[in-house]
Amino acid sequence: MLLSLNDVSFSYRTKYQTVNAVKNVSCEFEAGRLYAVVGKSGSGKTTLLSLMAGLARPDGGAISVDGKDLLSLDPDAYRRDTVSIIYQNFNLFPLLTVLENVMYPLGLNKTPKQEALKIAVEVIKKVGLDESYCKRLPSMLSGGEQQRVAIARALATGAQTILADEPTGNLDSENTENIIGLLTSLAHGENRCVIVVTHDQNVADAADTVYRMDSGRLTEEAREI
Amino acid sequence: MQLTYLKSRFLRTYIWAALLCLIAALGWFQCFFAGVAAQKELEREKAYDIPVELVITDLGGTSSDRLGISGVELWAFIKDKENVTDLWIIPRDLRPYFGELRVKTSLYYKSGEMSGRLIGLTDLNAEEALRGAEIVFSDGEDADFESSKSPQIIVSERFFEKLRDESGGISEASVAVGTDSGLQNAFELAVKPTGYYTGLSTDDIYCSWNLAADIIRSLGEEPYADSISATVKDNGELDALKEDLSYYFTEADPTETPKRNPNAVALYYYKNAAVIHDELMRNTLMTLERNIAVLNGLFPITAALECLVSAAAAYFYIALRRRDVAIMRSLGTKSAFVIAITAAEMFVICAAAFALSLAAAAAIPICEIKISSILLVELSALLGGVVSAGVLTRRGGIEILKEND
Numbered sequence: 001m002l003l004s005l006n007d008v009s010f011s012y013r014t015k016y017q018t019v020n021a022v023k024n025v026s027c028e029f030e031a032g033r034l035y036a037v038v039g040k041s042g043s044g045k046t047t048l049l050s051l052m053a054g055l056a057r058p059d060g061g062a063i064s065v066d067g068k069d070l071l072s073l074d075p076d077a078y079r080r081d082t083v084s085i086i087y088q089n090f091n092l093f094p095l096l097t098v099l100e101n102v103m104y105p106l107g108l109n110k111t112p113k114q115e116a117l118k119i120a121v122e123v124i125k126k127v128g129l130d131e132s133y134c135k136r137l138p139s140m141l142s143g144g145e146q147q148r149v150a151i152a153r154a155l156a157t158g159a160q161t162i163l164a165d166e167p168t169g170n171l172d173s174e175n176t177e178n179i180i181g182l183l184t185s186l187a188h189g190e191n192r193c194v195i196v197v198t199h200d201q202n203v204a205d206a207a208d209t210v211y212r213m214d215s216g217r218l219t220e221e222a223r224e225i
Numbered sequence: 226m227q228l229t230y231l232k233s234r235f236l237r238t239y240i241w242a243a244l245l246c247l248i249a250a251l252g253w254f255q256c257f258f259a260g261v262a263a264q265k266e267l268e269r270e271k272a273y274d275i276p277v278e279l280v281i282t283d284l285g286g287t288s289s290d291r292l293g294i295s296g297v298e299l300w301a302f303i304k305d306k307e308n309v310t311d312l313w314i315i316p317r318d319l320r321p322y323f324g325e326l327r328v329k330t331s332l333y334y335k336s337g338e339m340s341g342r343l344i345g346l347t348d349l350n351a352e353e354a355l356r357g358a359e360i361v362f363s364d365g366e367d368a369d370f371e372s373s374k375s376p377q378i379i380v381s382e383r384f385f386e387k388l389r390d391e392s393g394g395i396s397e398a399s400v401a402v403g404t405d406s407g408l409q410n411a412f413e414l415a416v417k418p419t420g421y422y423t424g425l426s427t428d429d430i431y432c433s434w435n436l437a438a439d440i441i442r443s444l445g446e447e448p449y450a451d452s453i454s455a456t457v458k459d460n461g462e463l464d465a466l467k468e469d470l471s472y473y474f475t476e477a478d479p480t481e482t483p484k485r486n487p488n489a490v491a492l493y494y495y496k497n498a499a500v501i502h503d504e505l506m507r508n509t510l511m512t513l514e515r516n517i518a519v520l521n522g523l524f525p526i527t528a529a530l531e532c533l534v535s536a537a538a539a540y541f542y543i544a545l546r547r548r549d550v551a552i553m554r555s556l557g558t559k560s561a562f563v564i565a566i567t568a569a570e571m572f573v574i575c576a577a578a579f580a581l582s583l584a585a586a587a588a589i590p591i592c593e594i595k596i597s598s599i600l601l602v603e604l605s606a607l608l609g610g611v612v613s614a615g616v617l618t619r620r621g622g623i624e625i626l627k628e629n630d
């Protein structure tokens with residue numbers, strides 16, 4: 001099992017109140033499958049994702065990665081090598097070109113420059129952009145194109161787990177189709193574990209497993225096949 | 226990879242240039258400030274050279290043909306004034322204190338309906354009454370009383386007009402001169418003015434002191450002076466001079482009954498006879514002292530403020546990239562790395578700002594190069610930037626990543 005959550009809870013504590021965003025969630029994720037997490041706004045989907053990304057530490061329960069407790073791993077190394085995150089708002093470096101954005105994580109894991117360049121160009125092509133995009137800044141791209149660059153960046157390091165938070169939230173239906181195709185091919189074609197938080201029924205329909213989040217609790221949705 | 230990021234920041238934004246200029250300007254300003262303070266110190270040094278004059282007045286009745294400011298003259302003066310003959314003192318030599326001596330003596334004159342004083346001077350420029358007047362010399366005459374061959378005589382414009390004949394020439398006037406205002410013992414003198422003054426209400430006649438002395442001798446008396454003045458050579462010796470003068474003159478409190486200073490043979494009732502005119506120097510010094518005190522007091526305050534502004538500017542400069550740092554962290558960049566690269570960037574900016582401050586301070590003449598002040602400003606910026614990076618990397622990051630632009 002690539003990623004498993006066992007009785008994971010998390011609450012946001014502020015001076016004024018405590019929000020129990022994730023309550024006793026247990027679930028498992030395997031490589032080679034596309035997962036969708038759906039649920040109402042505020043139900044805790046993003047929180048769950050950030051727990052899996054190691055951006056937040058669970059208050060209770062444990063997350064294990066390849067059988068190892070996430071807390072025992074170096075969180076920086078974990079995010080650098082094992083997991084990649086894709087955001088609704090892309091989160092590209094605005095001052096770096098497309099190529100530089102995609103090469104950034106390769107620089108972090110000390111891939112030699114020439115090899116990094118080759119990989120970057122390769123993944124940029126894989127997400128359906130040609131080389132003419134390499135020198136552009138994110139501000140010179142459409143939303144759909146930016147999201148593809150974000151996906152290319154997530155792919156570059158070959159991370160086992162791809163976490164995506166509403167990757168199609170800002171995109172039109174045609175771009176959504178493209179992104180769904182990409183994510184599906186990553187799971188099925190490259191044997192990665194792809195977990196997508198989404199409001200989009202089309203994305204949910206494409207997933208192998210759908211989890212539903214409701215007020216911090218997670219349930220697996222029955223699928224009619 | 227971080228270098229690519231920094232390179233992009235330098236090439237694709239210009240905020241760094243604004244920060245650099247600001248930090249450089251702050252560093253430079255402190256040099257400017259120090260320069261202004263140093264300038265004032267210099268002015269204070271110079272203020273000691275403002276001429277100080279000793280004027281001994283009320284010498285009427287003193288007779289001496291060796292008029293000068295030395296113990297001998299003063300002693301003679303005191304003896305005359307106090308009518309003491311049995312007092313014996315060792316005169317102090319005051320001459321080394323002074324530059325050239327100026328002597329003034331007054332007589333009385335009458336010429337037809339014109340009357341007033343006939344004043345003998347060694348230096349026309351030293352006469353205070355004439356400073357507000359304009360002096361017009363006849364052709365071929367000049368302002369130097371002592372060096373001119375024919376005796377210089379300056380009268381009022383009114384007197385001068387009276388002596389002008391039809392052809393425009395000036396005729397001689399017959400003048401009765403005496404030592405008392407009643408002119409009981411008068412000497413008839415033919416006077417041909419060589420110039421006139423305008424703008425004064427009196428009809429006094431000004432002439433060289435030598436001429437006045439000759440007149441006094443013709444009247445059968447020893448030449449005397451009613452005031453002697455001299456410029457103090459070295460203002461650094463003012464205190465010593467005052468000390469020596471107190472041997473002859475007391476500075477009695479005018480509200481008190483006059484007392485004789487037991488250590489001084491001075492004339493207590495002529496307490497104002499010797500006046501050292503150092504008011505200008507004293508006032509200038511006082512103003513400068515005040516300015517210097519204010520500047521010195523402000524210096525550490527402005528330095529602290531500049532460090533604060535520098536640190537705050539650097540803090541916000543780095544804080545602008547909170548989203549970038551959040552993205553870096555989510556991609557697995559170590560926080561220590563973010564801080565290190567920020568420190569390196571700030572170091573480069575600060576080094577450039579340092580050079581710029583230094584160059585500006587060197588180029589602008591009034592500035593004094595204050596390396597320590599500039600360094601303090603740079604250090605504050607460095608610290609502000611690094612603290613900012615530290616704060617950014619401590620944030621969870623997920624909140625920032627969720628934000629939409």
Ligand SMILES: Nc1ncnc2c1ncn2[C@@H]1O[C@H](COP(=O)(O)OP(=O)(O)OP(=O)(O)O)[C@@H](O)[C@H]1O
Nearest residue numbers: 012014019021040041042043044045046047048624
């Ligand atoms: N930083 C925070 N501090 C306090 N409460 C928070 C914080 N972030 C989220 N929450 C709360 O936690 C709960 C879950 O938030 P989360 O962002 O995970 O929801 P979500 O399912 O992703 O919603 P959406 O679909 O709108 O993105 C919400 O009730 C939210 O108000």
Ligand SMILES: [Mg+2]
Nearest residue numbers: 045046047165
């Ligand atoms: Mg969300």
